[in-house]
Amino acid sequence: MTVSEGNEGDVPAPRSGDEPKFETPAAHVDFPPVRNGVDYLGSVADHLNLGQAYPRDGQELNPRHLKYAVLHLQAAAEVLLKARLVQEHWSLVFKDPGTAKRDRFEAGDFESCTTTGAIGRLRDIAGVAIGDKPAKSLAILAKWRNRLQHYGLTAPAPAVEVTAAQVLDFLVAFVHDELLPALPGPEAAAVADDLVSVGADVRCITSYIAARVKRLTDELKDVADRTVMCPVCDQWALVLGNPAIPLDCRFCHTTWPNAVLALEQYYNNVVMDGNVQDCPTCTQHTLLVEAVGTTASPEASRSLCFCCGTDFAVTAQCSDCYNAFVPDPDEDYGLCGNCINGAVDRF
Ligand SMILES: [Zn+2]
Ligand SMILES: [Zn+2]
Ligand SMILES: [Zn+2]
Structure with a gap:
């Protein structure tokens, strides 16, 4: 499957401030994109109404909510995956790291790699373990986002919910394991708080999904x-x-x-x-x-x-x-x- 993706927006550019940038090891670099990404995750949980009691009693999600859930989830994935790449080296978020220039990175003015490209670099260069299942869900999500921009959302609501739950589940763990440890204390504490609330919503839908799987297994025996x-x-x-x-x-x-x-x-x-x-x-x-x-x-x-x-x-x-x-x-x-x-x- 080929997945073409846009690269616009949401590139983790460094915060403009007085502190020295990139002269120090990763642990000293601030990553406001992580908060931004986790904020998107919260928005996805809200749009999908994940915290509500399941089942929905036949209530379909409104197409507008589905649309923003897909857009914000894709934005979150881009920001968060690339934030981890920046920890490794800032040039890795460029589409072609060989032509990376620091001033363009700092200005946020460059073409960045795709989500699929970011996953590959995280695995191959940063040594981050990303399973095939989340990688696949991320690819499906990227495809939906692209189609959404041209034709509107064509995926059925339950498919969006299931894929979104898988991606959310992965991203919550990813932020926790890969991004929090490198954040400065106060920033890490704020992100951790936001994560707890998204995590609770995700568990709500994953336990609902588990119950449906069990019922379906019975029906299809x-x-x-x-x-x-x-x-x-x-x-x-x-x-x-x-x-x-x-x-x-x-x-x-x-x-x-x-x-x-x-x-x-x-x-x-x-x-x-x-x-x-x-x-x-x-x-x-x-x-x-x-x-x-x-x-x-x-x-x-x-x-x-x-x-x-x-x-x-x-x-x-x-x-x-x-x-x-x-x-x-x-x-x-x-x-x-x-x-x-x-x-x-x-x-
Ligand atoms: Zn033959
Ligand atoms: Zn299916
Ligand atoms: Zn046949």
Whole structure:
């Protein structure tokens, strides 16, 4: 998946003041962006009304609140991730650190790296452990923010809530572990206070989510062999093979107009491996071979069709390209579809 992001705004520029800047080690540098970022987090919790009692009794969140929740969460992520990069070295927030100039940094006048770029640098240069799940949620969030600016918000409210909860949960811990220790005492105390309140709201929604997951697991136990992980919310709640189209995630209600698009996103976000072939049962090009995990069998080893939901137990190895494939019982040449087509093309 490619995520293009804007870079405008919310760059952690140093505070203009009399104190010497950047002559001293990181511990002496002040980071007002952290307070700013945590303030955004509080705004997200308010817009999503996270502190309220769940469930919402069918009350949908107002689209305007959802919109500002996405914008402010993305702003918070940018500010906070980049504040940690600045601790490492100020040049790392430049899109191209090789051309970084200190006066431009101090003026806040430069093109900064993307959120995805910041995550990469935090992992590779600063040695900060950022799990794949939060990284994925951050990428989804960045995509929504971009789409929002051009087309308005197209993601369903529950998907925004779930992704926002995952990102909030990550950012609260990130501020606590990575940013607070380097802040001067009074600043750290103020940020810590704000964090406590956001953290309480996040726990409120995460316990609600946990309760829903439990209920859903129960509801879906009869289709456990064709329920896969949703590529948006990471819950085991995407039931394949339902005659009803569009496909939708039973947890976050993200919908896909057809199985091909659901498979594409699943492939990009969840597995990034395995071959796709025509399904011998329904003939659609939506059978992912030996790469799908289901609720019944979570290790990613099943061969499942995203259209009809058939789980093919038997796979063979293509005698030409050696890839695994599901043989069609009617015409088994020992070759996968690609190699059969290739052989046909040669004649
Ligand atoms: Zn979902
Ligand atoms: Zn099929
Ligand atoms: Zn082959």
